[in-house]
Amino acid sequence: MSKQDSDKPVIAPFTGPAGGWGSVRSLAEILPREKIKPETLRELGRQNKPDGFMCVSCAWPKPADHHPFEFCEEGAKATAWELTTLRSTPDFFAEHSLSDLRRWSDYELEQHGRLTHPLRYDEASDRYQACSWEEAFEGIGAVLRSLDPKSVVFYSSGRASLEASYMYALMARMFGNQNLPDSSNMCHESTSVGLKAAIGVPVGTTRLEDFQHCDAILFFGQNVGSNAPRMLHDLRACRKRGVEIITFNPLKERGLERFTDPQNPIEMTTLGETAISTQYHQVKAGGDLAAMMGIAKYLVEWDDAARDAREPPVLDHDFIGQHTTGFPELAAAIRSASWEDIEHQSGLAKRDLEDAARVYARSKAVMIVYGMGLTQHVKGVENVRMVVNLLLMRGNIGKAGAGPTPVRGHSNVQGQRTVGITEKTELVPVEKLEAQYGFTAPRAKGLDTVESCRGVIDGSVKAFVALGGNFLRAVPETGPMEASWTNLDLSVQIATKLNRNHLFPGKATYLLPCLGRIEEDVQATGPQAVSVEDSTSCIHGSRGKATPASPHLLSEPAIVAELAKQILPLNPKVDWDVWVADYSRIRDAIEQTYPEVFQDFNERLFTPGGFWKGNKASERIWQTPTKKAEFLVPSGLSATGFADLPGRYRLVTLRSNDQFNTTIYGYHDRFRGVKGTRDVLFMNAEDMAQAGLSEGQHVALESDAGDGRVRRKEGLIVTCYDIPRGCLGAYYPECNVLIPVEHHAEQSHVPAAKSVPVRIAF
Structure with a gap:
């Protein structure tokens, strides 16, 4: 694509699924653009195979029982990008x-x-x-x-x-x-710090085979369709056997909505697709902490009621007593948290959190999958610790099909x-x-x-x-x-x-x-x-x-x-x-x-x-100072680290499905319907109306960090999008100019790129 092409943006809704013919067409476009040689096709056949090479993009596992084509759209782009003849x-x-x-x-x-x-x-x-x-x-x-x-x-x-x-x-x-x-x-330094403090290891406890044993998966802040598309095969298999997948994410990401398996001839010829998420909750940026507290609050309230009625408990008290410390303090904080604050900070209704909590409460083995939507906040470490809190409450660490599953980015x-x-x-x-x-x-x-x-x-x-x-x-x-x-x-x-x-x-x-x-x-x-x-x-x-x-x-x-x-x-x-x-x-x-x-x-x-x-x-051996898994009482219900003020928005920096980290493969974010530009500002319709903005209008964003320094990104095209009120979306790395170096996660120092305080300017 030439520079001239990028000056002709087209923004229109995309209605197709993740995968499917869209992935095929994307590869058909990039392979000749990179002027590949025949050996590139040979190498694609070796990608992620046992005796082949590990994909140079994401870190999703290379399975023992592989597909005929063990690469996704993003992985194939990365291979073509590396083996280009240019x-x-x-x-x-x-x-x-x-x-x-x-x-x-x-x-x-x-x-x-x-x-x-x-x-x-x-x-x-x-x-x-x-x-x-x-x-x-x-x-x-x-x-x-x-x-x-x-x-x-x-x-x-x-x-x-x-x-x-x-x-x-x-x-x-x-x-x-x-x-x-x-x-x-x-x-993921927030993961390394948070998990190490809570359970004694700095990494997730699950393996690929755990997807075969779970009966529920909670997703937080991870866009599988663009960041780890091969995981969709595992999620599809989970859905086929009835696993409930509950997603919390500010934007509706297509990979967590619907997927057509490009390696399934029946789905490809019939245009069939698999619904991935059984519940999809559009939490506010930085509101995951409150959402998890809401789920935990239901669990504690139901457990209290069961105890009073002499019914079976909701929480795993045997596990909590034998393997953990700090639960009484967390339970007290959960009981004292108000539903009004939880709803306000999460942006979700109480009934939605109840729906999620009911699935969690009845499931025997639960994985919590998360990405940088949790880690890249000022309270990113507390987000990770709250993931652990939820899992520990029902003994969901150290058994098949259960545990924290951070999705690492680079290979x-x-x-x-x-x-x-x-x-x-x-x-x-x-x-x-x-x-x-x-x-x-x-x-x-x-x-x-x-x-x-x-x-x-x-x-x-x-x-x-x-x-x-x-x-x-x-x-x-x-x-x-x-x-x-x-x-x-x-x-x-x-x-x-x-x-x-x-x-x-x-x-x-x-x-x-x-x-x-x-x-x-x-x-x-x-x-x-x-x-x-x-x-x-x-x-x-x-x-x-x-x-x-x-x-x-x-x-x-x-x-x-x-x-x-x-x-x-x-x-x-x-x-x-x-x-x-x-x-x-x-x-x-x-x-x-x-x-x-x-x-x-x-x-x-x-x-x-x-x-x-x-x-x-994963063996329930806790290498912490107490030799037990440790609950943590979060310091608040918002992970942003800043207050909501009139005219201040929470900016979420995003990756398109035509990029990997800072590598831009092209100007087509198919899933969000954007082609020919990366200068886009995704905005809620009601926020647009309140600010007096119209579709296609060009605006600037300015940092609102309160440190007196001017940080500005010009030329963004206002685009109406399904995103929570008070939140904006724009592409990374172009909008890194708006992030102060001191706007980072406490303890881990991860730049807080998923909730940046900004204002709209002209």
């Missing part, structure tokens, strides 16, 4: 200055194709120029060796393999810091934490690393994403090394971050394609092109495989076989190794070259550091369905 060569950069390229859209930048050569920024010409790998590594090493290690940030995207992530984390700690922010800081973002990508000392076996590699590891907490942004803005961060990602585009406070980036002494970007972060150079800047996961990675001992952890804590092998985009690319492990050799003293206990020659040696090292998780790592690498790393909470 190229961004040195000649392209000779033609375009960075000033010119900053006028390009996110889509146009990445759509130009794969990077082919290492590049160095030349300030005099304002252009990237090709350089040798030796020149790049020596230049990077010279700057890093001159800096205080505490002033350097090592960021990683969730796509990096376990092998590359382990090496990267080790390099940072041997260099002298734990400044290891990653994608998790921007999305290995959870696994990176497993092998040491974290700023927190307590999450890493530092003593074991010291003994294994003969160095003194830092103990001081490192910088997370929010703290890294503060450091870039105030100048205390001097260098930024990025293992993938598009950090500047993903984080809040876009304006000050872009303005401050040029003050960095060094910016290093390891990437497959050009993105907006690359257009803001530091004083020294290098762009290092790497192999993609789907491409064949041949080292001294032959073709290599890597490993990835999915959302359900299963570890999978991934083997690329596609022809690399350029003979000048290096793998991520090779790049990390060369950087380490430049910035670290020789260490006889770490042979970076041996690791790069044979990735199985990296896995041996990982197993030595984490033997309880990675026992027989290489032997189990390609286990169909992956091998599970284990989860103590």
